[in-house]
Amino acid sequence: MSKHHAHAKWQGNLPEGKGEYLLKTSGLKGKLSFSSRFEDNKEASSPEELIAAAHASCFSMALSHGLSQEGFEPDKIETDAEVTLVKAGDSFEISEITLKTTGKVPGVKAEKFQEIANDAKENCPVSKALKAVKIKLEAKLL
Structure with missing residues (x-):
């Protein structure tokens, strides 16, 4: 079992306040604001952007592992995650998450890549944690 930690702090009321987060292992820090979360202001991050980062990372790792388990060694997997807040x-x-992934994987056919990508979407730990949200996948083999 492994445990992972983050810290968040918010000061003030919701519309006018400000916040920050700290990822304890890496020391990565970021700012949070009402406008970056609800008004698409790019001055800071949002919880939804952090979810997107976690989901894209987890899915990419799961897809890489799934491909390797099937005998295909990926050169590269890249994933963008879009989290929609309504x-x-x-x-x-959060109404839906769209994962858009591309893979450069020698020897795999497009249908097999899609099959393994769908399995990774359903079974990566972050997808499992977010089962209440509709998760869409667009997978493309390069």
Whole structure:
């Protein structure tokens, strides 16, 4: 079992306050703000962007592993994750996540790549943790 830690701090009310996060292992720090979360202001990050980073990373690792397990050694896997935050009644919710991945994998056919990518989408630990959210996949073999 492994455990991973992050710290977040918020000061002030939601619309005018400010925050920051710290990833404890790497020391990576970032800022958080209302406008970066709800108004697409690019001055800081958001919890949804951190979820996107986690999901893209986890999926890429799972896809690489799945390909290797099937006898295909990937040269490169790249994944973008888009997390959509929408207003739902009086609150907000993550309505969907779209994973867009490309892979350079010698010897694998497009159909097999798609099959392994779909399995990675369903079974990477972050996807499993986010089962309440619709997860879409666009996978392309280079």
